[in-house]
Amino acid sequence: MTETLAALYPAHLATLRARADAALARSGHEHLLVPAGVAHYQFLDDRPYPFAVNPHFKAWLPVTDAPGSWLVYTPGRKPKLVFLQPRDYWHVVPQAPAGYWVEHFEIAIIREPREARAHFPADAARCAILGEDNAAVDGYAPNNPPAVLDHLHYHRAYKTPYELEAMRRASAIGARAHRAAEQAFRAGESEYGIHMAYLHAAAQTENELPYSNIIGLNAHGAVLHYTDLERTPPAQALSFLIDAGASFHGYACDITRTYAAPAAAEFQAxxxxxxxxxxxxxxxxxxxxxxxTLHVHAHHVLASVLKEHGFIRMSAESAVESGVSSAFFPHGLGHGIGLQVHEVAGFQRSETGGTIPKPPGHPYLRLTRPLAPGMVVTIEPGLYFIPMLLDELKAKPAGRDVDWAKVDAFRKYGGIRIEDDVVCTEGAPENLTRDAFAAAA
Incomplete structure (x- = not known):
């Protein structure tokens, strides 16, 4: 398995170098500096929040837990990793860099964060420094030039073969863990118990996952980002919605499934x-x-589902135009995914910036760009029975065309969301999620 990554990595690095070269030329800078990031500490305490690496750093190399480290790149030269390996007996010290990628970098080991300065170009003004303000070292503070960010963010949507392989592996971990979570639900576990079964199967801690698990039984499935994790199982578990991912070398998967208990045949339908x-x-x-356009198409299809199952009496077209469909499907169809769960530049018009607006009436859509080969997107339609939105709908004239008795009978199930990560190719799409579930079976 490592051999595949090793074979794909050189071309990936060449792509990143070409993108950086173009971005620097456009912005007028000569060097690229990317801090891995540093720990954020809790207010009035010495406890740090879980470390989250700078995505611009982990794009170059599969190192996700090396705070205080830096990437230094000058066009035409071998990139340098300035790796902080502190003298510390309070915490585990990061191991020296090793693996299929190290031969492609000049590597300098430092013991103190301030020592990174010796490995930077002489003039900070000539450097594009991408990161958070607190990563500054001796006058080298992140400046995040818009021209550089616009170029890199726009092209980050197009995944290299190396990145796609990493995302396949993240999906394999996620599918394995989702199967364990379903088994825990069928066995009568609580939300917390299902969560722990997921972590065990993924072999990842909560901090290593790309986002907090959403695990909702029954009506909790109507809370889009439900993360409370009840410790006690409900008297009767009728439904289960799980939105949970996994990570591999800094890349994420994002998977959602919904299940019904045998006693909930109407919900299963x-x-x-x-x-x-x-x-x-x-x-x-x-x-x-x-x-x-695909998002709006999804609204029409889901409105037809609502009509066919007796929740509404109006046409699908009327349901979309009146906003009725949005009461049952209030979020976007999906988003880009990769180094971040919600990948950057979802609205960006071109590599020089600009914005592609959202369709009127759809404020929560996270992606408006046309699809192209190499892009990876989530497809996550849903139908929910959310009390707040249903109450608002009931007060509107369009609410007269809703069968409220039918809706009320389904409130106990919460909602449905089904989400796959899908690669746009030159031909038929590659469904990373469905492929991973098939392999896990």
């Missing part, structure tokens, strides 16, 4: 309808597809 719709949306992840 609705899950099956959303699943069929979701597969259809995934099939449309093709080069040239406008993602915002």
């Amino acid at each position: 609705l899950i099956d309808a959303v699943d069929a719709a979701q597969r259809g949306f995934c099939a449309r992840v093709r080069a040239g597809q406008d993602y915002a």
Whole structure:
């Protein structure tokens, strides 16, 4: 397995160097400096928050837990890793860099953060420094030039073969853990117990996951970002929604599944309808597809599901135009994914900036760019029974075309979301999530 990554990595690095060269030329800078980041400490305490590496740093090399380290790159030269290996007996000291990627870097080991300064170019004004303000060292403070960020962020949407391989491996971990979570649900575990089963199967701590697990039983599935994790199982678990990911070498997967208990056959029928719709949306992840248009298409399809299952009496077109569909499907169809769960530049018009607006009436869509080969996006339609939104809908004229008795009967199930990570290719899309589940079976 490592051999595959080793074979793909040189081309990945060459791509990053070419992007950096172009970005620096556009901004007028001569060098690129990227701090890994430093720990943030809690107010009035000496306890740090979990460390989160700078995504611009981990794009270059699979090092995600080396605070105080730096990447230094000058076009035409071998990139340098300035690696902080502190003298410390309070904490585990990061091991010296090793692996398939080290031969492609000049590596300097430092013991104190301030020692990084000796490895920087002489003139800070000529450096594009990408990071947070607290990473500054002796006058070399992040300046985050917009021209550099715009170029790098825009092109980050197009994954290299190396990145796609890393994301396949993250998906394999996530699928394995999702299967364990489903088994825990079927066994009657609490939300907390399901969460622990997930962590055990993924072999990752909460801090290593790309985001906090969303694990909701019954009506908790109606809270889009539910993370409270009840310790006691409900008297009867009718439904289960899990939105949970995994990480590999700094790359994320983002997977959501919804399950019904045997006693909830009516809810299972609705899950099956959303699943069929979701597969259809995934099939449309093709080069040239406008993602915002796909999102609006999803609203029409889901409105048809609502009508077919007796929740609304109006046409799908009327449900979308009146905003009724948004009461049941209030979030976006998905987003870009890669080094970050919600990848940057989802609205960016070109490598020089600009914005592609969201469709009117759809404020929570996170991606409006047209799809192109190499892009990886999530496809995550949902139907929910959210009390606040349903109460607002009931007070509107369009609420008269809703079968409220039917809706009220489904409130106890919370909601449905089904999410896959899908690669846009030159031809048929590659569904990282479905492939991973098939392999895990």
